[in-house]
Amino acid sequence: MMNCQKIKEFLYLFTDGELDNQTSLLVKEHLAICPLCSLELEQEKNWSSLIKRSIPEEKAPYELKEAILSRMEKLQENRINQFVSPILRRPALIGIATTVLMFILFSLLNRPFPVFNETVKEHIQFLQGNLSMDIVSNKPLEVSRWLQAKLDFKVMAPDLSSSQGINLSGARICSLKDKRTAYLMYGENGHCLSVFMFDAKGLKFPKAKKVSINNKIFYLSKEKGYNSALWIDEGIACVFVSDLGEAELLHLASL
Secondary structure (H helix, E strand, O other): OOOHHHHHHHHHHHHOOOOOHHHHHHHHHHHHHOHHHHHHHHHHHHHHHHHHHHOOOOOOOHHHHHHHHHHHHHHHHHHHHHHHHHHHHOOHHHHHHHHHHHHHHHHHHOOOOOHHHHHHHHHHHHHOOOOOOOEEOOOHHHHHHHHHOOOOOOOOOOOOHHHHOOEEEEEEEEEEOOEEEEEEEEEEOOEEEEEEEEEOOOOOOOOOEEEEEOOEEEEEEEEOOEEEEEEEEOOEEEEEEEOOOHHHHHHHHOO
C-alpha cells in the first residue's frame, strides 16, 4: 500500500495515463480510502483543464505563415545542397546515397501501425475517467446506427449480453494516430472491455501471436497488463482490449 507522499509523486503520471497497470491499481486503491489525495487529484484535473481552456487559440497571420514557410524551405534547400553537392562531385557515392535513401523510404512506408499500443493507451485513459462516451446506450443496434452515421466504414456493435452477460455501456469516436475509430465500451462483473473498429486497408500491423479459430485469424498481444485480440473482417480491423485472461478474451472475440 502506498503512502500519501508516494501517491503525490505519481499523480501527474496517473492523470496523464502514463503509469503501468500495477502502479495505477495501487494508486486507485489509495485514492479509494484517502479523501485528501482524492481531493488533490481532483484539483490537479481541474487545474489541467483550466490551463487548457485558458490558452487562447489564435491563428497566425497569413504573412507570418508565409514568412516561416519560406524560411523553412530555404533551410531545407541548404541542407539538401550540403548533402547532395559532395556526392555529385564524387560519382562513386551516388549509388550508395541512392541505396541509403531508398532504404529509409522503404522503412518509413513499411513501419507497422502501432495498433496494440494505441488501443491499450485509449483503454487506460477511459478506465481513469479521462474519456467520456459520446452516446450512452446498452442497445447494440442503436449504437451501431449512431456510429455508422459518423464514420465511412461498416460498424456493427457486438451483442455479448445474451450469452456472456457482458453489457454495452456506450461508445465514442476517437483517433488512433490518424485513423478515425469507433470505440465501444462494455462491462462485466467489475471488468471493462474496450472494442475498437477502424478501416485497416493498407495498414501493416506489428508481429504478434497468431491463433486460428473457426477459420478466423486472431493476433494476440499483451501490453501494460492488458490483453488484446485483433482480427480483420472485410478490411475492417476489430480490437478487443481488457484485463480479462487471454483465453476468455479470445473466446469473446470469436463469438
